[in-house]
Amino acid sequence: MDAVSLPRTGTGWRQTALRAGLLFASAVVGGILLILVFYPSAVLVLQSFVVEGRLSPGHYLRIARDAATYQVLANSLVVSTWATAGGTALGVILAWLISRTDLPGRRLWRTILLLPYMIPPFIGAIAWVYLLSPVGYANQAWMALTGSPDPLFVIYGRTGIILVLILYGYPIVYLVTLGLFERMDPALEEAARMARAGPGRVLWDVTLPLILPGILAGALLLMMSSLANFGIPAILGFPARYFVLTTRIYATILNFDLRDNLRAAAALAMWLVVIAAVLMRLQPLVLRRRRFVVVGGQATGRQQVALGRWRYPVVAALAVFVAVSVVLPLVAVVLTSLIRAYGLPPARENLTLQHYATALFGIPKVHRAVVNSLALAAGSATLIVILAAGIGYLQARVRFRAAGILDLLITIPYAVPGTVVALAMILAWVRPIPFVGLRLYDTIWIILLAYVARFLAFGVRTVTAGLAQVHESLEEAARISGARPLDAFRDVVLPIIRPSLVSGWFLAFIPAVAELTLSILLYSAGNETLGVVVFGLHDEGKIALSAAIAVLVTTLLVGINLLTRRALEAEVGNLRWRS
Amino acid sequence: MAELSLEGLGKAYGPVWAVRDLSLTIHDGEFVTLLGPSGCGKTTTLRMIAGFVPPTTGRIVLAGRVISSAEDRIAVPPERRGMGMVFQSYAVWPHMTALGNVAYPARRAGLPRAEMEARSRRVLELVKLDGLASRYPHELSGGQQQRIALARALVMEPAVLLLDEPLSNLDAKLREEMRFEIKDLQARLGITVVYVTHDQAEAMALSGRIAVMHTGRIVQVGSPVELYERPADPFVGSFLGVANFLPGEVTGRDEAGLRVRLLDGTGAHVVTVRDAAAGAGAAAAPRPGLAIAGRVLVCIRPEAFRIGPNGDLRGRVLRHTYLGNRVDYLVQLGTLTVRVEGPTSPLLAVGDEVSLAVQAALAYPHSTSATTSAGDSGT
Numbered sequence: 001m002d003a004v005s006l007p008r009t010g011t012g013w014r015q016t017a018l019r020a021g022l023l024f025a026s027a028v029v030g031g032i033l034l035i036l037v038f039y040p041s042a043v044l045v046l047q048s049f050v051v052e053g054r055l056s057p058g059h060y061l062r063i064a065r066d067a068a069t070y071q072v073l074a075n076s077l078v079v080s081t082w083a084t085a086g087g088t089a090l091g092v093i094l095a096w097l098i099s100r101t102d103l104p105g106r107r108l109w110r111t112i113l114l115l116p117y118m119i120p121p122f123i124g125a126i127a128w129v130y131l132l133s134p135v136g137y138a139n140q141a142w143m144a145l146t147g148s149p150d151p152l153f154v155i156y157g158r159t160g161i162i163l164v165l166i167l168y169g170y171p172i173v174y175l176v177t178l179g180l181f182e183r184m185d186p187a188l189e190e191a192a193r194m195a196r197a198g199p200g201r202v203l204w205d206v207t208l209p210l211i212l213p214g215i216l217a218g219a220l221l222l223m224m225s226s227l228a229n230f231g232i233p234a235i236l237g238f239p240a241r242y243f244v245l246t247t248r249i250y251a252t253i254l255n256f257d258l259r260d261n262l263r264a265a266a267a268l269a270m271w272l273v274v275i276a277a278v279l280m281r282l283q284p285l286v287l288r289r290r291r292f293v294v295v296g297g298q299a300t301g302r303q304q305v306a307l308g309r310w311r312y313p314v315v316a317a318l319a320v321f322v323a324v325s326v327v328l329p330l331v332a333v334v335l336t337s338l339i340r341a342y343g344l345p346p347a348r349e350n351l352t353l354q355h356y357a358t359a360l361f362g363i364p365k366v367h368r369a370v371v372n373s374l375a376l377a378a379g380s381a382t383l384i385v386i387l388a389a390g391i392g393y394l395q396a397r398v399r400f401r402a403a404g405i406l407d408l409l410i411t412i413p414y415a416v417p418g419t420v421v422a423l424a425m426i427l428a429w430v431r432p433i434p435f436v437g438l439r440l441y442d443t444i445w446i447i448l449l450a451y452v453a454r455f456l457a458f459g460v461r462t463v464t465a466g467l468a469q470v471h472e473s474l475e476e477a478a479r480i481s482g483a484r485p486l487d488a489f490r491d492v493v494l495p496i497i498r499p500s501l502v503s504g505w506f507l508a509f510i511p512a513v514a515e516l517t518l519s520i521l522l523y524s525a526g527n528e529t530l531g532v533v534v535f536g537l538h539d540e541g542k543i544a545l546s547a548a549i550a551v552l553v554t555t556l557l558v559g560i561n562l563l564t565r566r567a568l569e570a571e572v573g574n575l576r577w578r579s
Numbered sequence: 580m581a582e583l584s585l586e587g588l589g590k591a592y593g594p595v596w597a598v599r600d601l602s603l604t605i606h607d608g609e610f611v612t613l614l615g616p617s618g619c620g621k622t623t624t625l626r627m628i629a630g631f632v633p634p635t636t637g638r639i640v641l642a643g644r645v646i647s648s649a650e651d652r653i654a655v656p657p658e659r660r661g662m663g664m665v666f667q668s669y670a671v672w673p674h675m676t677a678l679g680n681v682a683y684p685a686r687r688a689g690l691p692r693a694e695m696e697a698r699s700r701r702v703l704e705l706v707k708l709d710g711l712a713s714r715y716p717h718e719l720s721g722g723q724q725q726r727i728a729l730a731r732a733l734v735m736e737p738a739v740l741l742l743d744e745p746l747s748n749l750d751a752k753l754r755e756e757m758r759f760e761i762k763d764l765q766a767r768l769g770i771t772v773v774y775v776t777h778d779q780a781e782a783m784a785l786s787g788r789i790a791v792m793h794t795g796r797i798v799q800v801g802s803p804v805e806l807y808e809r810p811a812d813p814f815v816g817s818f819l820g821v822a823n824f825l826p827g828e829v830t831g832r833d834e835a836g837l838r839v840r841l842l843d844g845t846g847a848h849v850v851t852v853r854d855a856a857a858g859a860g861a862a863a864a865p866r867p868g869l870a871i872a873g874r875v876l877v878c879i880r881p882e883a884f885r886i887g888p889n890g891d892l893r894g895r896v897l898r899h900t901y902l903g904n905r906v907d908y909l910v911q912l913g914t915l916t917v918r919v920e921g922p923t924s925p926l927l928a929v930g931d932e933v934s935l936a937v938q939a940a941l942a943y944p945h946s947t948s949a950t951t952s953a954g955d956s957g958t
Contacts, residue, residue, distance in 0.1 A: 471670065473666040476631055476666070477664070477670035477671075479657040480629055480657045480664040481731065482658045482659075483687050485656075487658075487687065496674055
């Protein structure tokens with residue numbers, strides 16, 4: 001539309017205004033994403049090539065010459081590969097048991113198996129320390145029972161990291177696979193039964209091949225999340241001097257003796273970026289290779305596999321698994337938080353609620369962290385939902401030429417490990433912003449910015465999915481009924497996507513409440529978050545106190561998770577419209 | 580008066596023209612159907628009328644006022660066209676009750692609360708949903724949702740009502756019922772209706788006039804009778820109802836029409852046909868391609884055959900399908916096969932010899948392809 005041929009009529013002007021409005025909105029969204037994601041990414045890459053003020057591949061060369069680099073890289077790959085293999089196997093088997101067999105109490109198991117998903121991984125790691133550190137409860141019990149002078153198993157180091165990664169990672173594959181099993185058109189399997197295949201054959205010949213691409217995609221997600229995890233290798237690796245990429249980058253950033261430590265860390269971070277990028281690229285390839293058939297069938301009336309005499313052995317095995325993987329660690333944390341001093345036997349006279357009182361009222365830092373974390377989580381979730389509604393709506397209604405770039409900008413901070421995101425934020429905002437003179441680093445705002453960038457993808461995905469439900473004709477029906485574009489948005493689009501806005505808000509809020517990876521690198525005195533406080537107290541050896549806060553945080557998160565899950569499902573159920 | 584005219588309307592998506600040079604005048608109170616296969620441009624045309632798609636060429640004039648014009652860059656937004664529309668998906672808002680849906684246009688028009696309520700209830704009554712005003716769409720059947728959509732489109736008494744395949748999501752019985760209801764409503768309210776469908780039976784049952792569309796153009800406009808009895812080209816003939824198209828050669832001409840020998844390998848089958856372009860009288864001068872020895876396509880409807888002892892054509896029954904009130908035969912005529920509709924008695928068996936008389940047939944020049952525009956054959 002060129003400026004020369006200005007529209008002559010009022011109605012034409014209206015069209016132009018509408019288009020200009022959309023253009024303006026697109027520009028605003030684009031600008032925010034540039035500041036939020038593109039600028040820090042560019043600074044990160046650029047700075048990794050700066051040595052003492054000059055462009056140089058020096059950091060890369062030094063890293064490449066350092067044998068320790070390859071050790072750390074190998075550690076990262078070994079740990080995340082094993083965690084992925086174990087988590088995927090566990091997730092698929094559990095999903096099959098829950099969705100396709102006549103397992104007693106499936107509804108209950110369904111939720112219980114998701115519990116690890118609701119607990120922040122680093123708190124899980126801390127729980128396992130209570131159980132399986134050389135003086136942990138389980139090791140003490142073992143030594144007391146058997147008289148053995150050696151502990152049963154020490155959680156510190158590679159094996160421990162892998163095990164804990166599996167226990168807190170399998171729900172990713174479990175959730176994906178559960179969805180695949182439940183949404184598959186039963187007729188596909190019934191057809192195989194009619195072709196004289198037994199239940200086992202059907203599973204092997206029809207079901208698994210059909211959902212395999214989906215499982216692989218879930219496994220890739222798990223791999224990325226294991227590779228990016230900071231809390232578990234930090235808690236279980238540092239005591240054994242066992243480093244992976246994320247913890248090595250963390251150590252490099254905090255190594256103030258090293259010249260150019262931030263830039264050296266940036267060069268190291270590129271390893272993680274490259275691996276994450278490769279895994280990201282694999283995702284669409286995996287899904288494209290075979291036609292991904294998950295026809296929306298009715299889950300009702302599906303014939304379940306009868307476990308027969310295996311019914312109760314399977315239930316028993318599940319119960320043991322849940323007891324060991326969920327109940328035991330939680331009990332350990334609760335117990336630790338109630339014991340007067342860590343190391344005392346859990347006898348009645350040693351129990352106290354003192355630590356809770358101290359946590360909540362005794363230490364100003366903890367009190368501040370509660371306020372900070374809740375404010376940061378709520379603030380970032382709100383900003384994310386607003387931004388996501390704008391992005392989602394523009395993506396759905398304006399056909400962007402740059403849609404791919406937009407998508408990439410949203411995905412990067414989520415796909416790239418949090419440690420790298422935090423580093424990029426430091427490098428981008430460590431100097432005062434020109435003209436304004438404001439320095440974001442060392443303020444709470446840099447944490448807010450990082451949270452928004454990091455969890456934006458959750459919001460956008462959810463809101464986009466909600467908008468996909470709003471067929472364009474619903475909006476058009478409003479227009480032809482006399483609604484101007486903004487009326488149609490307010491009266492039709494907004495009410496319909498409200499459930500997805502609410503769930504998008506919680507999806508961003510929940511991981512932010514006990515966020516550790518970003519906060520630990522970005523916090524400053526007075527701006528501590530809950531994750532930082534729990535991690536810090538644990539590190540300082542104030543075990544009971546950190547356990548008490550961990551109990552509070554976990555209770556809060558599991559509570560919010562269970563409540564919102566139910567509430568959101570109910571709300572979505574109310575609006576079961578034709579799409 | 581709400582006369583709606585489309586003048587030289589065209590819509591291009593990149594290099595592809597979805598609609599091209601389409602002109603049509605829809606008179607006040609008229610029920611006009613845009614009929615055609617999917618992808619023929621009928622829905623695009625309707626959406627241009629509604630104002631959702633800006634035309635690339637041409638203009639749209641409603642009651643003397645230009646509401647869309649590519650040249651003058653006029654585009655009255657949909658909400659200010661005063662039209663009602665029923666969408667294929669119904670587009671009933673899931674978060675509003677039936678009453679809320681129907682009342683929405685009145686709300687947007689700023690009617691006082693009492694009048695809004697009264698109007699909405701009146702229209703709900705009109706579509707026989709008065710008992711269900713407080714229900715939400717997911718508590719209603721497809722047919723009831725469809726009625727909400729209709730009521731919502733009618734509540735502001737629009738000058739023009741647009742319907743985009745409104746019955747295609749309903750089951751057969753309900754579809755027929757709704758057909759009569761829509762027609763009845765239109766007659767009672769006297770509004771101008773533009774109706775889009777790919778279902779020829781629906782178009783025939785409802786319309787005052789039908790515009791048959793193909794690859795973005797109008798092929799023929801006319802009443803259902805005109806279109807069925809005198810299709811302007813083989814496309815129209817085959818799209819409306821069933822028609823046999825048989826190759827033939829013109830051997831003579833008299834006052835009854837052209838004599839055409841069917842090219843079925845026998846050389847013995849000669850039928851009398853009318854020139855399809857020649858209207859009712861057969862006296863007009865022969866068109867190019869319909870001269871003696873010219874190759875033609877002969878169009879014969881299955882019901883235009885009569886099975887009897889002394890027909891001109893002899894064949895053999897290949898297949899028969901009993902339909903209760905009649906029988907659908909497939910008959911071998913030399914190297915050709917034709918569909919023939921016959922009475923249920925006497926019932927012929929597969930392999931029976933049959934003799935056929937042709938009661939009505941039309942001829943088209945053999946080169947006639949479905950894409951050539953036959954122009955506006957008038958009303």
